[in-house]
Amino acid sequence: MKIDYFKNSLAKAHLDEKVCLDRINRITFLRFAAFCSMIIIWAFGYDQQNRLCYFLAMLCLGYFVYLIKSQQKLKNTQRLLKSRQTVLQQYLDRFSKNWHAFTENGKEYLTEYTTQAKDLDLLGSASLYQYICAAYTAYGKQKLSHALLDAPQTPTSIKKRQQAVSDLARKQDLSIDLQVLLNLLPAKQSTLADSEKFLNQIEATEAYAGPVLKFFISVLPILTVLSLVCGELGIFSWQIGLIFLFVQFSLSGFFYGKNSSFLAPLSSFDQQLKMYEQIFYTIEKAAFTSPLQELQSKLTKDGGACKKIRKLYRISECAKMRGNLFFYFLANSLFLWDFQCALHFTKWKQDTAQDVRIWLDTLGEFELTLSLAVLCRIKDNYVFPTITDSNSPIVQAIDLSHVLLEENSAIANSLEINATTCIITGSNMSGKTTFLRSIGISSVLAYAGAPVCAKSFTVSPMNIFTSMRIEDDISKGISTFYAELLRIKGMVEFSKSHQPMLILIDEIFKGTNSADRIIGAAETIRKLTNPWSITFVSTHDFELCRLAESEHLPITNYHFEEYYTDNEIHFDYKLKPGQCQTTNAKYLLKMAGIL
Structure with missing residues (x-):
């Protein structure tokens, strides 16, 4: 397993540092002995007017200077070993949730316009940036943020980046050595x-x-x-x-x-x-x-x-x-x-x-x-996506899982869609939002030239729009519902340009009553269902699932569901075709002690 490489390397770095520290302590004693010998021999030679003693004292001085330089080299080696331990420990932390404590999370690049960064956990606490960041200079950090936020480049440019990432991923030792050195750069240039x-x-x-x-x-x-x-x-x-x-x-x-x-x-x-x-x-x-x-x-x-x-x-x-x-x-x-x-x-x-x-x-x-390239070092199951220059937007995924979930617990799903709208229904906690984020964050990685956690992933270049984590703004008098309306309005306006779009909307218009929500959601889906768009909408309103039949729109229904064993609720987190047939709100209310 890949984790074993980092465990063994970290253990070796600790052992090497201990050996280095022992040598430093030994040289400290030798320096003291050489200095004292020089003083004693010189004093004896001065008292006896013995030139041989002066010569021996100079030898002691030369040895003393040599020991100083040797000790300085060992201290530099010790600094490198400590830095190596830091870098290796960070890799080990990525195999668990300890990476959430990393100080670099890219929050300084968050703005009111980077809504997809919050919705897809691209920047900020517990984000993709925090998970994969191996940049230490300001230029490297800025380039990483741009790679995660900017509109996709041409398939040729993305393929070129993939080749570079793959090349560096194969050079494990070189990559670690570079990070060890970068980690020693002073923080004031960050x-x-x-x-x-x-x-x-x-x-x-x-x-x-x-x-x-x-x-x-x-x-x-x-x-x-x-x-x-x-x-x-x-x-x-x-x-x-x-x-x-x-x-x-x-x-x-x-x-x-x-x-x-x-x-x-x-x-x-x-x-x-x-x-x-x-x-x-x-x-x-x-x-x-x-x-x-x-x-x-x-x-x-x-x-x-x-x-x-x-x-x-x-x-x-x-x-x-x-x-x-x-x-x-x-x-x-x-x-x-x-x-x-x-x-x-x-x-x-x-x-x-x-x-x-x-x-x-x-x-x-x-x-x-x-x-x-970090994902190549810590994930066993990954693939470099195929970026197709198709005239019609496309997403094809086989065994796609969320990159920020631990690999042994992440549930993979498969999907193949082309210029359509997917309405996803399902019980609470069944996996709808995580699936939307899996599609979104994997597309971001694909456009950046990075691998994704899947057996296969094909996507065409599309502008990503999201409406998931909606926040109100008291200072501007904007409610949560109105903030969502503004997001949706931005999608509709951009859609008029006929540029390729990947749209991810989680629990559409949840901030208003059911009657108005259904009317507004249905009209939004009509406007965002276009030949140049792939739209995902998760909802609890089953009425929206009938749009495909009643209006003959290119809409496909999918769902997630729960099951019960010994009166306990369980989820398989697997995407299934069709409309959801179950609900679990009452059960969850009982679990919480409200009913």
Whole structure:
């Protein structure tokens, strides 16, 4: 089972972290021992005037520095292992309902216009977005929300996305490695506003210094070093060297504010540069056999994003060193260090800044593909839908189940319809609404290029309209019933454009009396039954089932029903042809203790 892979991988990650932590603790002891040995040996050598002791003390110092670097590498490895544990645990949580606690649920993309997102659980708490999101950057999250909300693309574009998702789904280890690295990106770049601020700072290519200042920045450090060397050799007075040191330090102090402001972006994203370098390196070195190659080429052209980000990271590390007061004094007096960092940063921006937005957008596409491939890793029964460019809208499903239900408890249903209206009746809690959402959310996944939970699923591109979770609006004086009327009106108006539509209406006009409801529902069904539409309407009003016979409209009746065993109610959640013949409201009222 697929869950075993993640359980075993998580157990290995915990074991590797324990080994890593043991090595870190061992090195901590060795560092202390090396440092103490160095002090003792140096003191003994100083007391005995023994040069061999000085040599041994230097060896201890070298070993001490080596241990520091080794320990830092181990700590980085530990960070990666902890991130791997987080990613693997999230996959395990998707096999149960623990994924409901994931912090990323896409609620920030909900608006009053994205009604289908609420009705079909696309965004927000316990949503499809929350379930499959493997995006960590603002661009990746935004692309995932667009993929779930936007109107369907052409069948060719969708097929291209499917190929990319399938390619990445087969690369299990690569996908996990990418998510491990992405998970280490700082949270402050998680919003689009923060990302735009980051890009604006990078893309600002205003001139840092004029020709005269650049000349002095280039020449003064050379003259300073030469004057000090000549002073040491006695060629001329060493005081000239001191004058140059004073001039350079004075220049650095005079321009301290400007340099600090100019170099500030480097310090603000210093930590994430190293992660981006590793992320881009991982993608650049991967072998893809799908449209992902086209995305990969955007990162590998002109030397590659990894190489250029590495260069910026080195500039950032150099700029960070100015935070040490002793180093600031020494480096600026000798080399005009701040100016050198600023000039290198300026050169990098002039050569590369225009590519950064493309890199982040490309990374967002990879994150979108990672997210859509999540279902391939956690579902045993899935299929990539067939997107048909049929002139008539079509939905064909074999053993289709709701993607957000646990696989071992989800009940699958089959259906084949073509430009028709389906009226679905059934008892309370029998599965009508879940079935409508299964059709809707599976269509959304199909249009996004993702797999669905079915043996087979064929659908034509259609604009999705829903009326399920209707809410009133006190501030606007809109009741629940009127809010539903507005939804239905929007469907009717859009229908006049003759564009393909998939319409899902749950318990139509339930907010009014039965007589008016039947009249309004019947007229709505007449208006929404068109050659360019597939309409699903669930209802408790059996009168609507007679429309197919009385008006000869292309309407098909389906139903769900309950059964009783030992005076207990049960549901099989299977879609059946025809009108429902049973009701269970009185039984449920008795169960609740009301009757």
